[in-house]
Amino acid sequence: KMRIAKTLDDLPLGTPIEVDGAYARYKGFVYKEGNSGDEKYVSVIFADGQDLRYYEEDLKNEEILIVEKR
Numbered sequence: 001k002m003r004i005a006k007t008l009d010d011l012p013l014g015t016p017i018e019v020d021g022a023y024a025r026y027k028g029f030v031y032k033e034g035n036s037g038d039e040k041y042v043s044v045i046f047a048d049g050q051d052l053r054y055y056e057e058d059l060k061n062e063e064i065l066i067v068e069k070r
Contacts, residue, residue: 016067
């Protein structure tokens, strides 16, 4: 079962996530929280080694699926 992250509060450290890309579904987890200026962000490391930051604004445009334990 999965649900879409609506705010950064939905993505605490250690949260496993999936993102549907153009060609694949990317799996990763939140490994860092931080601030850039006054904007909060979370960093996600993906299985393929990609390391991306997501800001609150990004959650409006991209569906980040939270993988919930069954």
